[in-house]
Amino acid sequence: MQKLLASLLTAAALAGLGSPALAQSRIKDIAAVEGVRSNQLVGYGLVVGLNGTGDSLRNCPFTRQSLEGMTERLGVNIRDSNANSKNLAAIMVTAELPPFATPGSRIDVNVSSMCDAKSLLGGTLLVTSLQGADGQVYAVAQGSIQTGAVSASGSSGSSVTRGVPTAGRIASGATVERETGFELANMNEVRLTLRNPDFTTAQRVAQAINQVYPNTALAENGTVIALRAPGQMGMAGFISRVENLPVAVDAPAKVIIDEVNGVIVMGEAVRVSTVAIAQGNLTVSVQETPQVSQPEPFSRGQTAVVPQSTVDVTEDLGTQMRIVGGGTSLSSLVAGLNALGVSPRDMISILQAIKAAGALQADIEVM
Secondary structure (H helix, E strand, C coil): CHHHHHHHHHHHHHHHHHCCCCCEEEHHHHEEECCCCCEEEEEEEEEECCCCCCCCCCCCHHHHHHHHHHHHHCCCCCCCCCCCCCCEEEEEEEEEECCCCCCCCEEEEEEEECCCCCCCCCCEEEEEEEECCCCCEEEEEEEECECCCEEEECCCCCEEEECCCCEEEEEEEEEECCCCCCCCCCCCEEEEEECCCCHHHHHHHHHHHHHHCCCCEEECCCCEEEEECCCCCCHHHHHHHHCCCEEECCCCCEEEEECCCCEEEECCCCEECCEEECCCEEEEEEEECCEEECCCCCCCCCCEEECCEEEEEEEECCCCCEEECCCCCHHHHHHHHHHCCCCHHHHHHHHHHHHHCCCEECEEEEC
């Protein structure tokens, strides 16, 4: 009896190894918490300290106005003067305010020239306020700019440029002054949003959460799963446990075609009904062989070039008609298409023709 039981257990184990499990992903890799995101900041400022590679004040009126306004605030009046310095430039400053950033924390900023500056190498950004979409100031930026580019020119007009010297970055160049006001700890309910909406995946996410924490998740639609923290557990701690749960991700059958680069990407769920395919190419070549026509000696004729063309038409019969499909698997479909011996660009036409014939059970998306 024990030997029989051992044999059954061994057979069951081998059967389990023979059937591959669905690939699973963590919830944190397929979904995001609604409201927990970065915010874009933007500002306008001046860069000083450039080695004659800045804006021309005669061509950039906003740079001149900014210089005049800044010096007036510092007690210096340069209006109606003939200032034409090229050691400063007007720039736009952009940054990403991460979620839950607190006042005093540092973030990186990017700077980009707005006018005719040649390079921002060696420049220093003056104090610049960074605003959000609501018009409020969330950070203040200042610091030395690193461009990572090289630019040199000679008096003869020759120049060498590597990279983009009119754009740069300031590491930890801004200080956060205001929080976004998103208080996760005081929320009784949050919503997860799938990065790739799918009803089956949303339902599986809710089931995976409810198996560990009963009656805490509800799939509202194919994108949103509502969560409610159980008992006295804090929302942050609940999300940290939920986002590490594994879920089998489902996706619709889709074929992505990039006609410009000749790239084809097919999902695992793509199926093709049994269909016969034959493919061939028609090549037309035109060869020009001009000839020189010489007149007879002592005649009044002139030497002339006589065009002569040769047109050749070649038809590549290709491979014999093959049967592709049968609704089996992606590997069988790929093997059948590869057996035709066609290029990726020809395969794009074949897939579109199969779709037109109603034999391709997938959506085709052309980029």
